[in-house]
Amino acid sequence: MRKIFLIVRKDMKRRLRSPVSVICMLLIPLGLTLIVGLVFGRHGEVELSHIKVLLADNDGGMAANFFKQGMKQGKLAELIDVVEVDSAEGLSLMNRGKASALIEIPKGFTSSVLDGKSTQIDLVKNPRESFLPMIVEEITGTMTVMIGGAVRVFHEPIQETRSMLAADRWPTPDELAGLLASAGPRIALVKDYVADTLITLTSRTDEAPAEKPAGTFNFFAYIMPGSILIGLLFISEITMRDILREREAGTLDRIFAGPVRSAHVIAGKVLSAFAITLASCLLLILIGRIAFSIEWGPPLELFALVVGSILMCVGIMAFLFGFIKSERGADAMLPVVIIVICIFGGAMFPYEVMGPAMQKAARFSPAFWVIDGLKLVSIEKAGWGGIWRHLAIVYGIGAITCAAGAARLRVRLTGQK
């Protein structure tokens, strides 16, 4: 035990004398959290600036006006900035990517619609943008259906009004009565659907019951767990790498010249990697609390998860270093393994926004169980009942990889000895 303690102490002292590499690795999660947090705001709500939509009205008639007014009404006005342009100017602006979309109402739109002839609205989307043009397309598509429906429902009264207006005289009382008789029931029928909401469409999202107080969501708490895991994997990698480095530099040969067995060295290296990674993690959590105001949740559950996560990170590295023969090999393999684990586990891109298949795939990455567990503890304030599965998986992976890695390293170091 004393021999292991001496190895751990030596490694810790060496890291304290030259902490630059660990500090640099600590900067990765902090930098990532800061950037994403700054861009999307503390509450993580993507505050869409008004969608700039260009509208070229080549018609100028009643139906076109109805369309334009519809785009500027109510909630749409909060979402969309309609800028009226002529077609040439609109296309020129779109070709320079200056708006999300251009809506072109064709010449003769109103007369076509009133005559019951098919007509077409053109939507030109900004190919550089992914989301906003799609929103405009949905809105415009719905507006076209509304106009088509309204014109069909009121076709007869509209035709009567048009013929009255076309005649070069005042409408007769009979004509007016006919118009009212034709329009009145239709208005009543439409009113039932529009004003009295005869058919309603309600939306409901099945949420897991959570006791999170409204309005206290901190976006940093949502992204920092993933960033922390990236940092922990890199820190455990550089600390476990000491085995290779000391082997290549001949330091291990000198250690083995003393009364030390390979098991002592392996235990010492794993423990020192564990201690350094744990200290780094605690520091990150502290910085998260102070700099990003993250309330990390129940401390015991958090600590259990942190210890399990570090055991898992160190175990994975011990296992991988059991197979890697040189520093060049480590350079080639480890960053790739770390990034793949992190990407698929949702450390760099939240798994919540990925498709269902990717969300299922994420569960096969060990990173997922750490990140999801940390989010549950910090955001949902989950207790033991909420994270027992995460703890079991994380500790399980940690124990298996530590044991397998130690066995494999022992074979390698015994050969060395």
Add this chain to the structure above:
Amino acid sequence: MATLRVIFHIAANDFRLTLKARGIIAWIFAMPLVFMLVFGLAMKGSSGTDRKARLTVDNRDAGFISRSLIEELRAEPLDVVDSLKAGESAIRTLVIPEGFTEDVLARRKVALELQKESGADVEASAAVNAAVFRCLLRVVSPLIEMEAGMLERGTKGFAFKGDSLAGSPFEASLADPRLLGQIEAGLDSLRAEPSLVTLRSTAAGALRKVPSGFQSSVPGSLVMFVLMTMVFSGAAITVERSTGVLRRYAYSPAGKGSIIVGKLLGRMLIAFVQIVFLLLVGKYLFRISLGSSTGALVVLMFVFAFCTGAFGILFGSLFRNPEQVSAISIIATLAMSALGGCWWPIELVPRAFKTIAFVFPTGWAMDGIHKIISFGYGMGAIAPDAAVLAGFGAAFVLLASWRLRPTD
């Protein structure tokens, strides 16, 4: 001539050594593919053309109005399913309640419910919401036409008195059971009529083609990983400084300028190999468009390779500890990529960050690439981006040559 030979010798040596390092190979070829795939899949829903949003319909009604609604939903760009296989997730379910048709015909209030599972894609759910609303409009407006016809014909059990309605089509059908069949046939016939107003979507630019999810992820990953490769290659210069290799160069006939130009050329070659590989993968594996101007793409990628290669040398000249370089290079490249618009659609970030993107070479590179592959433009359009990238590159080279002292 001798100087040129020295430059080419240094460039060829760096190129050869880099391609020998398996770590760099993984960063050059393997990792960008993983990023393109993951980011592309995550963005797919946004394009609208790549993936249909799924809607499970739980129809508890046996009437013709719910059938009409489902037919309209099937005509929308949705993946409408009515039964789930074992273990399959519904994602979004539209519940059509029992007696829906009768309630609508009886003009009784009725509610459709769109249930979304937790974690369902928000965008796709919004698209489904809009589609259901449109389909309802397409069913309700011909129904109103039918009902108006019934009122005008004076159908028994359904009338317009004063300024309100009395009775309903359902009540009328109690007196005349054939009426329901007539309404159903009339509704089908009216729905079959072509839409009065249709919408045609195209994209701006010369290509007029709506881009797919990979059209965003491929350029973003390309820019990020070329930058990352170049910055990591800066670590090699730090190693050469710390091991004295650069000092040996300095005592050779090669001058400081030749060393820097040779190193830059070697890095540009690596960047070009990576760029060509990633563009080919984008075109043939992820099926993205590379635009119609190969010349413009070559020019832009050349200046981008120059800019990032120079940035890598500057990085190598700034630090003495290789471990420092690799950690700081990860932070620097991630920050420049994220802020430059490689990670998320630039339209989603606040206005200030849209401006900040152009503080970095990554922002200009992304802008230029999109002008070529998304808008389909040529040399004229990318000239400002290419000029700025060349300017960045020149500034990096000047700073690097000021900082780098091979004799140190």
